[in-house]
Amino acid sequence: xxxxxxxxxxxxxxxxxxxxxxxxxxxxxxxxxxxxxxxxxxxxxxxxxxxxxxxxxxxxxxxxxxxxxxxxxxxxxxxxxxxxxxxxxxxx
Numbered sequence: 001x002x003x004x005x006x007x008x009x010x011x012x013x014x015x016x017x018x019x020x021x022x023x024x025x026x027x028x029x030x031x032x033x034x035x036x037x038x039x040x041x042x043x044x045x046x047x048x049x050x051x052x053x054x055x056x057x058x059x060x061x062x063x064x065x066x067x068x069x070x071x072x073x074x075x076x077x078x079x080x081x082x083x084x085x086x087x088x089x090x091x092x
């Protein structure tokens with residue numbers, strides 16, 4: 001395992017998830033006394049691992065037909081598009 005790559009991915013994903021909807025949803029579940037903290041932690045961790053696993057599989061599959069540059073451009077455009085959509089729909 002490449003430790004430099006591992007740390008780069010870890011910190012990028014960690015910072016990207018701070019304040020994300022997923023983290024806020026986890027915070028709300030943890031504040032509900034019907035579920036214990038361990039249950040919320042385990043379930044949210046497993047969900048994030050499953051989502052990331054799916055992303056890795058799709059990314060690996062796409063890399064066989066699409067260049068990394070094209071994937072970065074498309075991902076960037078999707079982020080911009082989603083950001084604009086969130087901004088415009090929040091003003092209704």
